Amino acid sequence: MSVNPDIQVERDTATFRSIDVTHMLDGSPEATNQRRIRQKQIGDDPQINRRNIIFMSHEERYEAAIARGLRIEQLKAEHDWDIMDENNAIMWCFSDIAMFVHKVMFIPAIERLGNKEQHDKWLPLAIDHKILGTYAQTELGHGTFLRGLEMEARYDKSTEEFVISTPKHSSMKWWPGSLGHSSSHAVLLATLYIDDQNCGMQPFIVQLRDLNTWKPLPGVEVGGIGPKMALATTDNGFLVLNNVRIPRDQMLMKYAQVSKDGKFTKSGAAKANYSTMMLVRVGIAHSCYFSLAVGATIVTRYSAVRRQGEIKPGAPEVKILDYQTQQLKVIPSIATAYAFHFCKEHLKWYYIETFQQIQQNDFSGLPEIHCVTSGLKAYMSDIATAQLETLRRACGGNGYLLSNGITNTYIQTLALPTVEGENTVLYLQVARYLMKCLKVAATGEAVKGSLSYMNEKIKTPYTSGLVTREDYSNVKKLLKLYQNMTVRLTQKAGDHLNKLHVSGQPKYEAWNNTSVQLVNAAKAYCQTYVLGMNIEGLSTQAVDLPGDALEVIHQLCVFYALHGITEQSGNFLETGCINITELHIIQQEAQEMMAKIRKNAVALVDAFDIPDNLLNSTLGCYDGNAYQHLYDSAKSDPMNQKQVLPAFEKYIKPMLQGKHTSKL
Ligand SMILES: CCC/C=C/C(=O)SCCNC(=O)CCNC(=O)[C@H](O)C(C)(C)COP(=O)([O-])OP(=O)([O-])OC[C@H]1O[C@@H](n2cnc3c(N)ncnc32)[C@H](O)[C@@H]1OP(=O)([O-])[O-]
Numbered sequence: 090m091s092v093n094p095d096i097q098v099e100r101d102t103a104t105f106r107s108i109d110v111t112h113m114l115d116g117s118p119e120a121t122n123q124r125r126i127r128q129k130q131i132g133d134d135p136q137i138n139r140r141n142i143i144f145m146s147h148e149e150r151y152e153a154a155i156a157r158g159l160r161i162e163q164l165k166a167e168h169d170w171d172i173m174d175e176n177n178a179i180m181w182c183f184s185d186i187a188m189f190v191h192k193v194m195f196i197p198a199i200e201r202l203g204n205k206e207q208h209d210k211w212l213p214l215a216i217d218h219k220i221l222g223t224y225a226q227t228e229l230g231h232g233t234f235l236r237g238l239e240m241e242a243r244y245d246k247s248t249e250e251f252v253i254s255t256p257k258h259s260s261m262k263w264w265p266g267s268l269g270h271s272s273s274h275a276v277l278l279a280t281l282y283i284d285d286q287n288c289g290m291q292p293f294i295v296q297l298r299d300l301n302t303w304k305p306l307p308g309v310e311v312g313g314i315g316p317k318m319a320l321a322t323t324d325n326g327f328l329v330l331n332n333v334r335i336p337r338d339q340m341l342m343k344y345a346q347v348s349k350d351g352k353f354t355k356s357g358a359a360k361a362n363y364s365t366m367m368l369v370r371v372g373i374a375h376s377c378y379f380s381l382a383v384g385a386t387i388v389t390r391y392s393a394v395r396r397q398g399e400i401k402p403g404a405p406e407v408k409i410l411d412y413q414t415q416q417l418k419v420i421p422s423i424a425t426a427y428a429f430h431f432c433k434e435h436l437k438w439y440y441i442e443t444f445q446q447i448q449q450n451d452f453s454g455l456p457e458i459h460c461v462t463s464g465l466k467a468y469m470s471d472i473a474t475a476q477l478e479t480l481r482r483a484c485g486g487n488g489y490l491l492s493n494g495i496t497n498t499y500i501q502t503l504a505l506p507t508v509e510g511e512n513t514v515l516y517l518q519v520a521r522y523l524m525k526c527l528k529v530a531a532t533g534e535a536v537k538g539s540l541s542y543m544n545e546k547i548k549t550p551y552t553s554g555l556v557t558r559e560d561y562s563n564v565k566k567l568l569k570l571y572q573n574m575t576v577r578l579t580q581k582a583g584d585h586l587n588k589l590h591v592s593g594q595p596k597y598e599a600w601n602n603t604s605v606q607l608v609n610a611a612k613a614y615c616q617t618y619v620l621g622m623n624i625e626g627l628s629t630q631a632v633d634l635p636g637d638a639l640e641v642i643h644q645l646c647v648f649y650a651l652h653g654i655t656e657q658s659g660n661f662l663e664t665g666c667i668n669i670t671e672l673h674i675i676q677q678e679a680q681e682m683m684a685k686i687r688k689n690a691v692a693l694v695d696a697f698d699i700p701d702n703l704l705n706s707t708l709g710c711y712d713g714n715a716y717q718h719l720y721d722s723a724k725s726d727p728m729n730q731k732q733v734l735p736a737f738e739k740y741i742k743p744m745l746q747g748k749h750t751s752k753l
């Protein structure tokens with residue numbers, strides 16, 4: 090099929106070469122080649138390809154997802170993939186892989202929470218798929234408040250076993266992925282009791298199913314929790330344990346230990362047992378980038394080939410991408426996807442470095458990385474889901490079809506603001522950290538890390554520093570505005586907290602009565618962080634780009650900063666970080682920048698280099714022939730393989746012939 094001329098012209102008139110930017114996104118031309126090879130191995134494989142999933146039943150999708158998971162294992166062995174390759178493969182399949190919790194949580198939990206003997210025993214079994222596992226933490230009654238977990242593990246000194254039980258409905262495990270039908274084992278988080286003393290939430294390895302018959306073991310009641318909005322293939326489950334006994338060495342004992350005679354000891358940081366969640370939060374940041382890149386690719390290409398209506402009366406119908414309002418739906422998502430790229434790259438290296446320190450028992454970096462990973466998981470998933478919905482609607486009627494590729498991406502991504510810590514709760518964790526830093530700054534001590542900008546005193550009366558027109562595209566000056574806004578919102582929340590406390594409210598009550606302001610400050614911190622990483626990326630990852638490409642990536646960053654101010658203008662005005670005249674100029678500048686970026690919109694999404702067979706979209710194919718692909722997809726619907734469906738004989742015909750009764 091030839092390329093649609095409407096999309097070709099976009100590529101011909103772009104001011105830079107997409108491939109240069111693709112190399113930057115991958116890290117190097119070699120890395121691009123390597124990724125393409127991997128994506129081809131996945132996309133071309135009939136067992137992995139997700140082309141027909143929209144026509145499958147729940148059970149068919151589940152089975153296909155198991156087969157996909159297995160095939161990925163075979164490819165991994167055949168092509169010598171490393172862990173990054175494997176995680177990318179899961180992401181490129183949009184997590185449409187049953188048992189992926191085994192990879193992304195069960196194994197990492199054993200690695201992080203187990204001691205050497207436990208590694209030696211369990212990891213080979215898990216890595217070789219001799220056992221399949223889930224991460225069972227959430228209960229029907231508690232997902233967020235982990236200190237409230239009710240499943241009990243009571244140590245029985247006489248037999249050197251833990252007895253695990255589910256005292257009531259609210260204490261059953263509820264939600265763990267792959268628990269329903271696909272796990273033989275669980276890393277199960279339960280509250281440990283020794284002689285009735287509560288020793289906090291601890292991890293245990295519990296076998297759930299017989300490895301030959303797959304039937305639940307005695308005392309284990311397990312099943313699926315029912316159909317969900319999406320993620321049909323991740324069989325989330327429930328679990329009730331009736332006095333199930335496990336040996337003492339099946340408590341994962343890296344950070345807390347129980348001796349044979351029942352002595353409880355702890356090593357490492359208080360929240361070390363939460364470290365698996367931190368890893369997954371980093372992975373979620375990466376998924377947010379990918380989902381947004383997918384959405385932006387589909388909708389930008391579709392907007393460049395769909396013509397509807399006229400701008401100049403009587404002139405030919407225009408591409409919908411030429412409407413300024415459509416640009417406002419599409420361009421922010423492109424700019425955000427690029428900002429998220431820089432941010433997730435930073436986060437990956439930051440996590441690896443800090444994890445290495447933790448492995449050496451240096452926990453000093455834990456509070457900051459907990460703040461950053463919690464905040465970015467929350468912020469990036471909030472923004473990604475909001476923008477995906479805007480993008481989906483930007484496709485008009487066809488945005489409601491499953492074959493468009495974006496609907497599925499959107500509803501899958503909708504899980505991310507909830508999993509691994511509900512977003513509001515995570516913002517409140519960030520706020521805790523902000524308040525601590527505020528206290529440090531107030532004592533005159535230097536605040537370190539991502540909030541070191543708190544050390545600079547904001548002069549009053551304040552001026553924004555935006556003097557010349559050039560200042561409005563100076564990303565460092567714009568970043569300063571964001572930083573000042575964050576500091577002021579933090580101070581405002583801190584002042585409110587103190588005021589309530591001084592007026593007699595206990596600290597916890599004052600905290601709850603300030604939580605809206607605290608969350609607002611936390612979001613500002615996250616937005617500032619992402620912009621900071623975007624700017625850092627310009628001078629690190631993007632610095633070797635040819636001049637024309639660097640200019641476009643720079644424009645995106647400026648737009649990201651300006652657009653963010655227009656979206657959050659209330660915060661910027663309220664904190665006095667800009668005045669109304671400056672806001673008007675910023676709005677104007679943002680619109681002008683958007684018009685410049687529009688010219689390169691298709692080339693910018695081409696640079697994400699997501700192949701058609703992973704994009705899986707009728708609207709967003711590289712060739713721009715959306716109408717042909719929509720028609721082909723409709724024709725391939727199994728319901729269209731018969732000209733007359735059985736419902737005709739059964740119901741419609743009798744009705745037409747007046748033979749129907751009210752009882753049907
Ligand atoms: C693939 C997708 C599948 C999905 C899987 C899932 O969803 S799996 C299920 C996913 N489930 C979830 O994600 C559950 C979400 N819930 C949680 O993570 C926790 O219950 C909580 C963090 C909300 C509160 O916890 P709490 O009541 O025990 O804590 P607190 O309020 O008493 O004290 C807070 C103190 O602890 C610190 N700290 C906290 N976390 C960490 C950390 N990771 N590291 C380091 N530190 C951490 C924090 O800085 C603060 O320090 P401060 O200020 O005192 O010096």
Ligand SMILES: Cc1cc2nc3c(=O)[nH]c(=O)nc-3n(C[C@H](O)[C@H](O)[C@H](O)COP(=O)(O)OP(=O)(O)OC[C@H]3O[C@@H](n4cnc5c(N)ncnc54)[C@H](O)[C@@H]3O)c2cc1C
Pocket residue numbers: 190224225226227230231232233234263264265266320325504507508509510511512513514517
């Ligand atoms: C698709 C999916 C997959 C999942 N996979 C797993 C898995 O593999 N393993 C696992 O263990 N779990 C899993 N979960 C569970 C998930 O981690 C929890 O649902 C999540 O942590 C939110 O907890 P919750 O359901 O208790 O929400 P709740 O805490 O009940 O949230 C409800 C509301 O209460 C608010 N709220 C709660 N506490 C506070 C507070 N302190 N301050 C202010 N507001 C508050 C929240 O902001 C939210 O608005 C999964 C969930 C989903 C949807």
